[in-house]
Amino acid sequence: MAEKEQRIQPRTLKGFNDYLPEQALRRQVVQERLRHVFERWGYQPLETPTLEYADVLLGRYGAEAEKLIYRFTDNGGRDVALRYDQTVPFARVVAQYGEKLARPFRRYQFQRVWRGENTGRGREREFTQCDVDVAGAASPVVDAETLVIAAEGYRAIGFPRVQVLVNDRTLFDDLGISKEEVISIDKLDKIGAEGVIRELVERGREEAAATDLLSRLQSAEPPARLKDVLAMAEDFGMPEGVLQFEPTLARGLEYYTSTILEVRSPDYTAGSIGGGGRYDALIRRFTGRDVPAVGFSFGLERVIEALEAVGAFSGMRAAPAAVAIALGRAQLRWAGDVAARLRAAGxxxxxxxxxxxxxxxQLGAAGKLGARYALLVGESEAAAQQVALKDLESGQQETLGLDEVVQRLTATVP
Amino acid sequence: MAEKEQRIQPRTLKGFNDYLPEQALRRQVVQERLRHVFERWGYQPLETPTLEYADVLLGRYGAEAEKLIYRFTDNGGRDVALRYDQTVPFARVVAQYGEKLARPFRRYQFQRVWRGENTGRGREREFTQCDVDVAGAASPVVDAETLVIAAEGYRAIGFPRVQVLVNDRTLFDDLGISKEEVISIDKLDKIGAEGVIRELVERGREEAAATDLLSRLQSAEPPARLKDVLAMAEDFGMPEGVLQFEPTLARGLEYYTSTILEVRSPDYTAGSIGGGGRYDALIRRFTGRDVPAVGFSFGLERVIEALEAVGAFSGMRAAPAAVAIALGRAQLRWAGDVAARLRAAGxxxxxxxxxxxxxxxQLGAAGKLGARYALLVGESEAAAQQVALKDLESGQQETLGLDEVVQRLTATVP
Structure with a gap:
């Protein structure tokens, strides 16, 4: 039968990754730690569907971004699209459920998003965002809170020090900079001051005016509201030296309206490891009325890549602590009992x-599995209700009672 | 600007659900508890991509099932499909990474799957499976282990009692029952004995032969291998009265080859709340050589629906325990300090x-948020480094030092 079947090559799509156990464990640990920070700040979990009606997502991210949306017609003829970020679905949820939600509505959301990007270091087509957002509060208190949560989040997952770059989008308006020009300024890191000036000239500025504009922007002071936000962030426990006002910070997505922030790590050079901002007009597109909102997104894959570079996961292993080995069918029951007692102890x-x-x-197999201990149960051990504990690292073996084994393993296993 | 924009109706696709905080929290708690059970048994996490090459998924589930696959052509012209279950991607992973994986490879995987079903109670188009599978062991030990893990999983998430129905697919072969006939027998619950016999007749059996076949099947003994599996499951701690040999149990998916199981709860009448089995030939379709495997899948949404029916989540709330209220901008710093101390205490x-x-x-807003306590910080509280703790349930208020507040809240908040 199998001979006649066509053999299928096992493979994945470019930009779509399998996460094998060691990697999946890291993803789990990072998410768990972030989740605890967010919950402590009163954020609540939310999950939205993978697929949305395409019109819910379109017209939100800017034309360039939208070319990257995975969009197709489903079997029922519906125009659908895979989630591009979690901010627009969050805005939809706020609009859709209104009164059923807490006010302000603080939520965290850890799900995958899809973008048909050219792949590269830190850029995949399927990746995971860990987001915190608040809707329903225009107050600078929540901008400040978002800054502190971002910093606490990075600390909790093992970044000894990150830089949180902050700006306010209204700064561009105040200097008469257009939306298109913001897109050019956003490329400052990539194309340098000369490149930005060249683009501003292409967009219609005189060269002298463009040069002057960029220099005025670079030496600008924080707008009054941002000053407030920065002071409140300090009130809320922002560690010193983390926040940095960066007047040329622009952020690509079109929906930001005021505070914007981006986090960088000296241990990761391929780009920012998170970002966010205030988007007071996004929900209005669903409801017709203003619902201010602000949020931040941790890029899981990039964060993990950066943490690996600093050895943050050393000693963390997915393998079981021990393997219970019955020496003969008749010993399975006692081996099962020993294993159950140990599991109950964690x-x-x-x-x-x-x-x-x-x-x-069987010992060879246990070693290959990566287990630290083997629990050998032969006829004599079963009869005496004991177990031969073999340390597969040192090779040492000793016969112990059940309580002793439990004590030994709970003491040595993290 | 907003006036000119077209307003988009906030809505979701049929069969695709938002999970608001209370619901999302339940999903999280159930997954966490299952995860702990699986980890204790030595299972390791795995994540695979949402999208696969379509040919990886096709030809695996049976013709009827495959009509339900979400399949489309991506922007690069690739024929892709959304994950239909986690078993076929697991089989692909085992084939693709071979030596890099533990032997046997025990993994758990909690991800969403998509099926273009007609929706109904307990049947959504996007849902979440919580799976445990082992590849690389033909031994009845792992079938038995799977049975026990299923039972322990349900117990861990709050089912006081479930029924685990077990059968062996080879029983059908032994009685000369064809694959197509198995599909009819699988409908016994829905269409009754008469309906099954009618279908067997339509498929070419004489009525007397069909009646006899069904009755012989219903009174069959477990095959020898299944007897072994059931005895080993007892060795491994299977509680009494949970396992039930059910010779007419068939399970829809085509890839099962030996042990099959299905879990039902008296508290959920819309169908099984989980199922699985052994599928020794599935991986061969990628590798050309045998890799035996067995696994089980908990249906998250159904499990939660059943648990809600028995009140398993009562008292579990997503709202924060307390809201810190600064009475005036100048009090934000002390309010922030108080909040930070409490967060550090959990x-x-x-x-x-x-x-x-x-x-x-502000008290009104805190109440609406669902918080149990308000932490009021006015000028005098800030000056004295105290806080006015108001119980929003009883209305009682008292002024306390910081240590006292921490003590009070850590004692009363779960």
Whole structure:
């Protein structure tokens, strides 16, 4: 039967990744730590669907961004699209459920998003955002809170020091800079001052005016509201030296209206490791009335890449602590009992799968699995309700009672 | 500007759900509890992409099932499909990474899957599976382990009692029942014995033979291998009265080859709340060689619906424990300090967003948010480094030092 079937090559799409256990564990640990920070600040979980009606997403991100949206017609003829970020779905939720939601509505959301990008370092087509957003509060208090949460989040997952760059989009309006020009200024890091000036000239400025504009922008003071926000962030415990006003910071997405922020790490040079801002007009596009909102997004894959570079995950392993080895079918029950006792005490124990395979073979398999300990249960151990505990690192073995084994393993296993 | 824009109706696709905080919290809690069970048994996390090459998924589930796959051509002209289950991607991973994986490879995977079903109670187009699978072991030990893990999983998430129905697909072969006939037998619950016999007749059996076949099946004994599996499950701690041999149990998916199981709860009548089985030939379709495997899948949405019916989530709330209220801008720093101390002690505290709004208005907002406590910080409290703790349930208020507040809230908040 199998001979006749066509063999399918096992492979994944470019920009779409498998996360094998060690990697998946890191993703889990980082998300768990972020989640605890967000929950402590009173943020609540939200999940939205993978697919949305396309019109819910379109007209939100800017023309360049929207070319990257995965969009198709489903079997029922509906024009649908894969989530591009979590901010627009959040805005939809706020508009859709209104009174059912807390006011202000603080939520966190950890889901995947899809963008048909050219792939590259830190740029995948499927990636995971860990977001915090607040809707329904125009107060600078929530901008400040967002800054502090971002900084606390990075600290919680193991960044000894990050830089939080902050700006206010209204600064561009105050200097008479158009939306298109903002897009050019956003490229300052990539194309340099000369490149930005060249683009501003292409967009219609005189060269002298463009040069002057960029220099005025670079030496601008924070707008009054941003000054307030920065002071409040200090009130809320922002560590010193983390915040940095950056008047040329622009952020690509079109929906930002006021505070914008971006986080960088000296340990990650391929771009920012998170960003966000205030988007007071986005929800209005669903409701027709203003609902101010502000939020921040941690890029999970980039964060993990940066953390790996500083060795933040060393010693973290997905393998079970021990393997329970029955030496013969009749010993399966006692091996099962030993394993159950250890599991109840919080130790991970896998069962060896070949009770008639002999001790050597089963020990070899346990070692390959990456387990630290083998729990050998032969006839005599079962009869005496004991277990031979073998340390697969040192090779040492000793026979212990059940309580002793539990004590030993709970003491040595993290 | 907003006036000129077309207003978009905020809405979701049929069969695709938003999970608002209370619901999202339940999903999180259930997944966390299952995860702990799986980890204790030595299972490791895995994540695979949302999109796969269509040929990876096709030819695996049976013709009827495959009509439900979300399939489209991406912008690069690739024939792609949304994950239909996690078993086929798991099989692909085992084939693709081979030696890089533990042997046997035990993994859990909690991700969404998509099926263009007709929606109905407990049947959505996007839903979440919580899976455990083992590849690389033909031993009945892992079938038995899977049965016990299923039972422990349900117990861990709050099912006082479930029924685990078990069968072996080879039973059908032994009785000369064809694949197509298995599909009819799988409908026994829905269409009754008469309906099944009618279908068997339509598929070419004489009525007397069909009647006899069904009755022989219903009174069949477990095959020898399944007897072994059931005995080993007992060795591994399966509670009494949970397992039930059910010779007519068939399971829809085509890839099962031996042990099959399905879990039902008396508290959920719309169908099974989980299922799985052994699929020894699935990975061969990628590799050309046998890699035996067995697994089980918890249906998250159904499980939660059933748990809600028995009140398993009562008292669980997503709202923060307390709201910190500064009475005036100058008090934000002390309010922030109080909140930070409580958060460090594990209490969730949201900041009130309107420090100049007055006590009454801010207390009202805290109440609406669903918080149990308000932490009022006026000028005198800030000066004395105290806080007025108001219980929003009883209305009682008292002024306390910081240590006392921390003690009070860590004692009363779960």
């Amino acid at each position: 130790v991970s124990v896998a069962m060896a799968t070949d009770p008639d395979g002999g001790a050597g073979k | 209490v969730s505290v949201a900041m009130a967003t309107d420090p100049d709004g007055g006590a009454g208005k």
